[in-house]
Amino acid sequence: MEKTTSQKIKLGLFVIIGLMVFILAIYFIGDKQKMFGKTTHLETVFNNVNGLQIGNNVRYSGVNVGTVRGIEMINDTNIKVDMIIDKNIFKHIKKDAVATIGSDGLVGSMIINIIPGKGLKPNVEPGDVIHSQDRIRTDDILNTLSKTNQNAAILTENLLKITNDINQGKGTVGLLISDIEMARDLKQTLHYLKISGKETSLSVSNLNKLITSLDNKKNVIGVLKDTAVAAKIKNIIFNLNQSSTEIDKVIGNLNKTVLNIKDGKGAINYLSNDPNLVQNIDSTMININEASKRLNENLEALKHNFLFRGYFKKQEKAKLKEQKK
Structure with a gap:
């Protein structure tokens, strides 16, 4: 059965619409996977990719900037991941940026998150390898929870x-808790400790007042702290030192004088050391006293002598006149 023209037109339109939908789907998917934009490569190395697959998204500060284009096993501990990143984003990524593996939501696919650095390093270049930080595995979390x-x-x-x-x-x-007497004793002890604490606080307060009062110039310590008084005290101590030196000299001279008196040949040495001379002096003094007594007796006798009686009476009258004057 031959197809009519309208059927052919409908079939043509269906094919055209299908191609357009296919092209749009490829464009949107390619745009999402950064297949048609200006992109460049960036690499990182992980110890464990945690189920990461080719085609998973790469995010920088929460924004999709590329996709995973290759996963290569280097050795038993290192796995290289090749990423395609939008070239316009390269000026924002620094060499100290860190790549981590996370999940897109609670049950979503794995993605790579690029954490910005401190901004002190220069920008990355195409083909650079940035640092990575391994994600904590579920097994490790379960082991930690088991130990916990x-x-x-x-x-x-x-x-x-x-x-x-x-x-x-x-x-x-x-x-x-169970012994009531111990609880009472503890309560009483705490009461005494509280009282002791108050007394200690008062003592410390009084001590602070005493220390503050030491700066007052009206008391002894305050006077001593005065620079003028300190200078005067210093002068007094200096004068005392000089006086003690002079006293030492005088004492030395006295010692020399005493030694000269003791060891010399003068009169004082004879008086202090010769007992015969002392006895002679004593006897001489006794004779002088006796002679003075006899002289007084002779004078009394002369007063009563008729030859000298008038003379002594005149002397007495003259003394009486002077006393009256």
């Missing part, structure tokens, strides 16, 4: 033992 659960079980068991001992009155805490 074991530690939590041990802690729970220990806490149960401690609480049982406390309930049974064992240990210090158990005694404090």
Whole structure:
């Protein structure tokens, strides 16, 4: 059965529309995969790609900037990942940027996140290899959680033992809870400690006042801190030192004089050391006293003598006149 013209036209339109849809789909997919824009390569090395596949997105600061174009196993610990990045983004990526592997949402596909650096390094060049940071694997998280659960079980068991001992009155805490007398003693001790703390605070306050008062020039220490008074005291001490030196000289001279008196041949040496001379002097003094007594007796006798009686009376009258004047 031959096709009519309208059917041929409809078939042609369907093919044209299908091609247009196919071309648009390829364009959008290619644009999303950065297939038609100006792109360049950037590489990084991971220890574990965590399920990363070719075609996964590459994001820089949360913005899609490229796709994964190659995954190559270098050795048993290093895997090189080749990325196609929009060339316009290269001026924003520094050499100290760090690449990490993450997931697109909770259950999405794996992606590469490029974390910006501190901005102190120059921009990356096409073909550069940037640093990477391995993602923590699920197995490691599970192992850590397993150890945490074991530690939590041990802690729970220990806490149960401690609480049982406390309930049974064992240990210090158990005694404090169960023993009323100890609780009272502890309360009284804390009361005394509180009082002691207050007294200590007052003592410290008084001590601070005392230390502050030391700067007052009205007390002794304040006077001593005065520079003028300190200079005067310094002069007094200097004069005392000079005086002590002069006194030492005088004492030395006195010692020499005493030695000269003791060892010399003068009268003082004879008086101090010759007992015969002292006895002679004593006898001489005794004779002089006796002679003076006899002289006084002779004078009294002369007063009563008729030859000298008038003379002495005149002398007495003259003394009386002078006394009256």
